[in-house]
Amino acid sequence: MKNIVSIYLLLMSTLVVGQTISGKTTAENGDEIPYANVYLKKTRIGTSSNDTGFYELKNIPEDNYTLIVSSIGYKTVAVKITITGDKKITKNIVLLEDDSLDEIVISGTLRPVSKTNSPVPVEVYSPTFFRKNPTPSIFESLQNVNGVRPQLNCSVCNTGDIHINGLEGPYTFV
Incomplete structure (x- = not known):
């Protein structure tokens, strides 16, 4: 029985869900920016915003991260984030226009x-x-x-x- 409890605890520890970061990507004028790239620097955790600018990163272990958000025609934004505890983090990101397309x-x-x-x-x-x-x-x-x-x-x-x-x-x- 002791071995079964040990195996159960081991399985439960691997199934622990990490934190979630979500938010919206918008331009300075408030327009939504669809399909922006959103990822945590030096990790494999990333996604792109949907057609309304919403993004969500799930299962993030506790640590300090840099959230990178980029989209064509806008300057890339880097935001420092610390993941601790059980709360869901909401980070709305405003991107500035980039004049390099000229x-x-x-x-x-x-x-x-x-x-x-x-x-x-x-x-x-x-x-x-x-x-x-x-x-x-x-x-x-x-x-x-x-x-x-x-x-x-x-x-x-x-x-x-x-x-x-x-x-x-x-x-x-x-």
């Missing part, structure tokens, strides 16, 4: 175009992308970028041009 892009229009005003889909290529797709030179790595085609004109002296959206370099805006 960057200049490569365009075949001969004028600067922001990402938000671009008539075509825009892709951003980070150094990580080029590290994952190594090539012997920058000239050759440009062939991995949509709409950009490097053209080798002389294989002896290795000179060439770069065509953007089918147009040669001098006729495009970079």
Whole structure:
């Protein structure tokens, strides 16, 4: 009987439910931010907010955490949280708009175009992308970028041009 009680207590200790953090993600003007990323830094505990901006993280062990909330078009927010006791924690998060979407892009229009005003889909290529797709030179790595085609004109002296959206370099805006 003593062994059965020990096994029961062991099972019950593994089934103890941790704490819960929930809340709503909103913009400065009060608009709900759907599908924001919400997670506890340095853990595997995370979720995304639903279509009304509500999120809920469950089964969190007692400890000190940093709650990270991010969404495209908004600055990432980090909030320190201490989990103790049996209470449910409510953390409503307000995200500030991020102006980084107003960057200049490569365009075949001969004028600067922001990402938000671009008539075509825009892709951003980070150094990580080029590290994952190594090539012997920058000239050759440009062939991995949509709409950009490097053209080798002389294989002896290795000179060439770069065509953007089918147009040669001098006729495009970079």
